[in-house]
Amino acid sequence: MKPCFAQRIGKTLLAVMMVLVASHGSGQEPYDQQPINYSQKSTDNPIARLQQQLDQGQQSLDFDEEHGFLKALLKSLDISPESQVLVYSKSSFQLQQISPRRPRALYFNDDSYVGWVQRGDVLEIMTTDPVRGEVFYTLEQQPEGKPQFVRDQGQCTVCHSSSRTQRVPGGLVRSMYVMSSGMPNYGSGTFNTDQTSPLSERWGGWYVTGTHGDMRHMGNVYAKDRHKPEELDREAGANVTDLSELFPVEKYVTPHSDIVALMVLEHQLQMQNFLTLASHEARRSAHHDQVMNKALERPVDYESDTTVRRVQGAADKVVRHMLMVDEAALTDAIAGTSRFAEEFQAKGIRDAKGRSLRDLDLKTRLFKYPCSYLIYSKTFDQLPLNMKAAIAQRMREVLAGEDTSGDFDHLSRADRQAISEILQETKPELWKLGE
Template sequence: MRISRTLMVATIVLAVAPIMAQEPYDEEPINYSDKSVDNPIARVQEQLDKGDLSLDYDDEHGFLKSVLKALEISPESQVLVYSKSSFQLQQISPRRPRALYFNDDSYVGWVQRGDVLEIMTTDPIRGEVFYTLEQQPEEKPKFVRDQGQCTVCHASSRTQRVPGGLVRSMFVMSSGMPHYGSGTFNTDQTSPLSERWGGWYVTGTHGDMRHMGNVYSTDRYKPEQLDREAGANVTDLSELFAVEKYVTPHSDIVALMVLEHQLQMQNYLTLASHESRRSAHHDQVMNEALERPADYVSETTERRVQSAAEKVVRHMLMVDEAPLTDAIAGTSRFTEEFQAKGIKDSKGRSLRDLDLKTRLFKYPCSYLIYSKTFDQLPFNMQATIAQRLREVLAGEDTSGDFDHLSSADRQAISEIIAETKPELWKLGQ
């Protein structure tokens, strides 16, 4: 019996190890390629199939406006990218930028004269799921699930090796083609403004700070030499391209900053979802093979959960956020609309309150703590995150990594979470 069990365990370990090395989000228990029914696009498609919803088509934007309405995405979230960095790149240029729109869980890409709308939406267990919608008049439009092409770029080290989103900043030519040889930046809240938004339009004011947006490289041999002054504090894009072709004339700087935070925060939450589920599945297999109790939790699983939870907490509490040295102001209504959606405590405070003077958020803790992905994390992952949050906010962590949080910040964040998400706060006790 002992010999056969040893052989059985060895076989399992050999089978599991190669899979783990391949980032197996398409294996048990994630099963990424299986039909995703718990995401906004799946729910919209179900309504379309039942006849409870219809999408209107117009010659200028196709299904765009109707899809935004169905997904409850505000046009004020519009940001514009002119680098040729998506699969409809032939239609994209500084004269015809690609438009992106987003809310907390869905993202829609629209290209002038494009064949399809590009959609990325969040499955709370699997991560980001990708669809296209053909830009042709149809009585019953059909969202088509991507079969793996999107995850070539959208499931890499840039997305924590889970299906996710990213914002890339590049040095681009006047055609919109990136100078890949000059390197690119994967940007988020930790990126200095000097590395952000190459190949993007940016509307808004930011004082003496400079970014890479609104301009392109004019010297093919020295593409890093950008005229950053020409792209600074731009509030009107009408001289650069035909803004009337778009739903709004904006590519709001605040929307861009929120988008950068949100995409990487969602990636860390997806990583936490995958790690906790995969490690539990591994324990289940090994417990059965070794005839251990079914609820036995290995030290490896504990380490994996703690590691993923730490990454979530660090990004959630804005560790290493690049400081703002001047005030930021957008040009659209995005700032007002974003803040209005906040869940407020009895003092009127919300984790969606923006600072925009020295940092992004007034209370540096991510609003995605209220997301479906967070709420559907396995119990052990939620409990580990809650415990770490309590330790940090109570001042018990002496590592120095969270010194950017003042005592007033810690108290405010603790009070907001305790009042607006009490079920999580109790897990940390």
């Protein structure tokens, strides 16, 4: 006998109450609830795997008096010293040790980031869990005993899970008006910088080495008048290739804060945030459907219209950032001072014509073929199937020229063809999902 109308209404209300209790009853952030469970132990990330190797005696980290565990950790994580970028704004929890004379050094590869501060107590690490997002650790700079990575208990996500990171645990690059002490003038505002930011808003509080023609940025200088912090001497900070007159560069692993590394870092962090958002949206909406399906006695594989919309919305955000929509155009050529660009491109997966999504342009835009290399990342590969399919379908529509919104007009016909051919050859399983 079919349930009466009142029974159906009762089941619906019960299901809604179950979802509301699961979502809001604990006061936790959405990413700390099922099915993401961010605060639970993360085992699928490079630091967790390294700690296991250290515990089992399969790995060790050498300590030196100048940099502590820094060089050994970079080697263990396969992070090149050439990725070094330097920030002198007091924007780390070790801010007392940071100044224009002692900038904080950051190093990164596709999935891990290491921060080092002169005379700092700890190394700061951010690393990628392909489901949860960015996970934060510290490593005490003490040679005694076995190195032990300590996971952050929520302090880092105060800043690293905001609207600046798509409200998921993630990374960001901030540009600020900084005084000579390194203290940001927050009253003048800050910029969250990524590939869409004009250079004129980038790198306040950062050192920048490299050439960029007539374009100007906020790096390498500080505000001299606290009442007018926006009045920077941008000319003094332009096209700087040697930082030795600004601070003792010999204290650092390299003398560079490469402009190309900074641009890649800005793209990568926000791209990773969008991928994490896609992971969370697909998993949380599927969990929501599971609760409702059980309560309403629907088929276990029923996918609600709400879930379809959430997945498509997140997929569109991924595709827009991946295909470099609204990228700030370069009006002059960019050239770094380190070997970062060479090493970055050498890691590319190449098709039969020798093309790679890691090939750099640096004349009018960042990449020669405007599609993010993070399409090969572990986070992307572990996205739920419905999310990957939605991204693949949207990618095919755009690259086939079927999107008429105008948002992707920056992609020429040659761009679309090249990206399509590269993906068909180097990631065929994704390409088939979009069919």
